Amino acid sequence: MLKSIFDSIGQVTLFGARAIRDAWYPPFECEYLLVQFYEIGAGSFLLVVASGFALGVVMTLHTRSTLVQFGATAEIPIFQSLAFFNEIGPLVAALLMAGRVGAGIGAQLANMRATEQIDAIETLSVDSFKLLVVTRVIACTLMLPLLTIFMDAAGILGGFLSEHIWSRLSFTLYMQRAFDGVALADFLPPTLKTAVFGYLIAIISCFFGYTTNEGSDGVRKAATNSVVVSSLVVILADVILVKCIFFLFPDQAI
């Protein structure tokens, strides 16, 4: 059992390393890459923005009920923005992507394997790994930070709406309070760490989809494993990356 877990970790690591290596060599499959940018980025946009907005509203409601006891409701905007920039935006966007994109990649590649589409690509002398895996890895890695920014923005907007309904706080004042005291180090490292999340989600999902060979049952397993494992790995990676951010930006840890 333990041996097979380490064996799988080794295989995924090699798979991920191959994707990084192959990304630098032509052909770059630009046309297919653009399709992946669209499917992963634009396809997840509404989900991420709607979730961010709803979370922003709910977060403000919860924060308000606590802060009102200390007479600190004026701090709601900064709480909201820091919570979203530091953790909620990056982590929730990554988990949403693991659910939507991870399952999609796992199922699609496993289906392509089961129906011999990957073999068909190879018969055309096209490197199926570059076409199917590398393009998805690049798209996920670059799109997740962008989606995180949209999630942060939607969350802060949701927070404003909630706060505006309660206290009639103006948009300008809310934004002023939300960004007052927010340093670049509060925003940039947590947003950039989502590139690592995107890479991990894509590698894990592609691995399960690309390497399966079990027909329709393989499709089911690949979709499930892609979501479960990539979500778990994202959460574990978050712990490590937050520690790294605290190490590199000590002010963040205070």
Place this chain on the structure above:
Amino acid sequence: MNEGQSGVAIAFEQVEKGFDGRKVLDKVSFAVAEGEAICILGRSGTGKSVTLKLMIGLLQADAGKVMVEGKDMATLDEDGLAKVRRNMGYLFQSAALFDSYTVNQNLEMPLHRLDRNKSGEEIKCRVEEALKEVGLEKDGRKLPSALSGGMQKRAGLARALVLRPRILLVDEPSSGLDRITASEIDDLLMKVKTEQHTTMVIVTHDIHGARKIADKFAVLDQGRLLAFGTPEELDRRADQHLQAFISER
């Protein structure tokens, strides 16, 4: 068999292939002459599809040589493999059409990838021509999911033929199809064979179709080549085990 030997399109020399310790092909040798059609017969799991995948370089032999048009497939680099594959078409058992592409796009892909000198207009014409050959000229804009099983097979055949290959590999052309549709696919293969003199290797369980198309049969049993020869030659053999594979009854 020497490299470049004329008249031989494909040659297997003492080829062995195994998976997870199980030998699927054991010292298999045969040769397919240019323009010849051979049908590989045998039970499921006896290495028929593996034989096709070895021919196009999707798999590598564990031992022995797979020669295609005089080239040893094991020694080819990516460019060499691309050159050999340029002259080969492969019809998969499931047709293996790219399901997110339309039929037209499925046919355009090999031309874009392996025939880079063609202009957009030339590619469009060639696609229309290939679809017309298989009777799907009105279905080019459809996605594979909108096609019936027989139409998917025909679209797969059109994709395999779009580059006008010298060698066509066909995996189970009649699987999952009714008798009439299977017969239509057989007729299309016959047409390709007679009009384009394409070398064909067909894996099939359908002995009726095989007898219609094949110049020779290769019968695989438990990883070994049980018999190789023309249908008439094999019919004359008194081996009951062999007759079970090639008899139409």
